[in-house]
Amino acid sequence: MIRCVSCGQVYNDNDIVYRCECGSILEAVINVDVKKEVFSSRKNTMWKYKEFIPVDENKIVTLQEGATPFCKCDKLGKELGINLHVKVEGSNPTGSFKDRGMSVGMTKAIMLGVDAVGCASTGNTSASLAAYAARGGLKSIVLLPAGNVALGKLAQAMFHGAEVLSVDGNFDEALEMITKLAREKYLYLLNSINPFRLEGQKTIGFEILEDLGWQSPDRIILPVGNAGNISAIWKGIKEFYNAGYVENKPMMTGIQAEGSAPITHAFRKKSKSITPVENPETIATAIRIGDPVSYTKALNAIYDSNGYSETVSDDEILNAQKLLARTEGIGVEPASAASIAGLKKLVEDGTIEKGENIVCVVTGHLLKDPDTAIKASKEPTKIGASYDELKAYIQK
Ligand SMILES: Cc1ncc(COP(=O)(O)O)c(C=O)c1O
Numbered sequence: 001m002i003r004c005v006s007c008g009q010v011y012n013d014n015d016i017v018y019r020c021e022c023g024s025i026l027e028a029v030i031n032v033d034v035k036k037e038v039f040s041s042r043k044n045t046m047w048k049y050k051e052f053i054p055v056d057e058n059k060i061v062t063l064q065e066g067a068t069p070f071c072k073c074d075k076l077g078k079e080l081g082i083n084l085h086v087k088v089e090g091s092n093p094t095g096s097f098k099d100r101g102m103s104v105g106m107t108k109a110i111m112l113g114v115d116a117v118g119c120a121s122t123g124n125t126s127a128s129l130a131a132y133a134a135r136g137g138l139k140s141i142v143l144l145p146a147g148n149v150a151l152g153k154l155a156q157a158m159f160h161g162a163e164v165l166s167v168d169g170n171f172d173e174a175l176e177m178i179t180k181l182a183r184e185k186y187l188y189l190l191n192s193i194n195p196f197r198l199e200g201q202k203t204i205g206f207e208i209l210e211d212l213g214w215q216s217p218d219r220i221i222l223p224v225g226n227a228g229n230i231s232a233i234w235k236g237i238k239e240f241y242n243a244g245y246v247e248n249k250p251m252m253t254g255i256q257a258e259g260s261a262p263i264t265h266a267f268r269k270k271s272k273s274i275t276p277v278e279n280p281e282t283i284a285t286a287i288r289i290g291d292p293v294s295y296t297k298a299l300n301a302i303y304d305s306n307g308y309s310e311t312v313s314d315d316e317i318l319n320a321q322k323l324l325a326r327t328e329g330i331g332v333e334p335a336s337a338a339s340i341a342g343l344k345k346l347v348e349d350g351t352i353e354k355g356e357n358i359v360c361v362v363t364g365h366l367l368k369d370p371d372t373a374i375k376a377s378k379e380p381t382k383i384g385a386s387y388d389e390l391k392a393y394i395q396k
């Protein structure tokens with residue numbers, strides 16, 4: 001069953017519906033009775049939590065997503081006076097957390113018998129959709145905002161065989177266009193407005209709780225763009241809490257880029273609705289989104305968990321990206337570094353207390369955006385193919 005998060009109207013799992021009649025968004029309703037001990041005896045992918053994922057387990061489209069590294073970051077944690085773990089979602093098959101959602105979404109597409117899937121994307125969703133559509137044997141079409149998609153992501157979408165359309169507009173406009181196409185049944189929409197997508201992404205929350213030995217961290221910090229992931233992780237946390245697997249829940253802390261921050265603006269006004277940002281801007285193209293589709297769920301997650309939302313500048317993002325890469329060896333794309341930039345800012349302004357147990361979710365791999373990484377680095381020094389020249393350089 002799927003249910004409207006605003007009016008509670010329910011729909012059948014097999015209805016292809018993206019919004020409720022009231023205009024709000026939908027979520028899957030899960031009723032599970034299983035002991036948590038069963039999970040550790042299974043193969044380590046996100047599918048070990050299969051009872052919580054509402055699709056047919058015989059039809060799963062998978063590339064072995066999930067079970068991503070959970071790195072204790074003592075150097076950075078010590079510098080900031082907190083206990084820090086980083087959940088490295090760039091280690092998923094196509095290099096971002098989207099694979100968790102796409103595995104479930106594509107499985108649902110197969111169950112529904114559709115032959116084409118599509119999305120609008122700032123890059124990662126399209127990369128993931130193209131790969132999982134290939135795996136599932138479905139046609140795929142992706143709409144990308146022209147000139148604002150990082151190179152690695154574009155290469156993935158093109159190479160996995162999606163029909164790639166470059167839209168002379170931004171992500172929000174592209175999403176509106178493809179949603180109309182989906183409503184007219186030309187394709188099955190696999191953006192995060194699709195409630196089954198988020199059923200995959202909620203497993204990040206499951207894994208964090210299990211990674212911590214069935215304890216909740218004090219806080220989970222992550223970047224927020226279209227706002228599906230913060231909503232999904234909070235849903236997962238609530239489901240494990242309601243199942244009695246953990247005794248506490250974390251404060252959900254969403255970080256947005258200064259030029260694309262409708263959710264932080266709403267949070268500052270204690271509002272439950274957003275004013276869309278018409279021309280969103282940030283170097284972190286993955287979160288260059290002005291009208292996030294899941295804002296209702298995201299704001300509920302923040303308010304219900306006593307969480308927080310903050311903005312970070314492009315400079316803060318780039319500095320945090322370098323800090324994480326050089327202090328802890330974890331390479332992430334700019335949008336992902338927003339979580340580290342936000343952590344630093346909230347420690348410095350006292351919102352985060354010393355000694356807190358923090359998990360930062362870093363959402364995509366460094367190699368997704370090689371241009372930004374190269375621009376931010378020192379150029380290689382040129383030397384001749386001679387040992388003497390090498391030795392002279394090293395001695396210098
Ligand atoms: C790397 C990366 N980080 C963060 C986000 C933001 O996630 P969400 O849109 O679920 O808020 C996205 C895409 O939206 C992304 O691609």
Ligand SMILES: N[C@@H](CCOP(=O)(O)O)C(=O)O
Binds near residue numbers: 125126
């Ligand atoms: N960053 C996203 C934006 C679309 O988000 P979605 O979760 O709604 O698909 C992307 O990678 O395209």
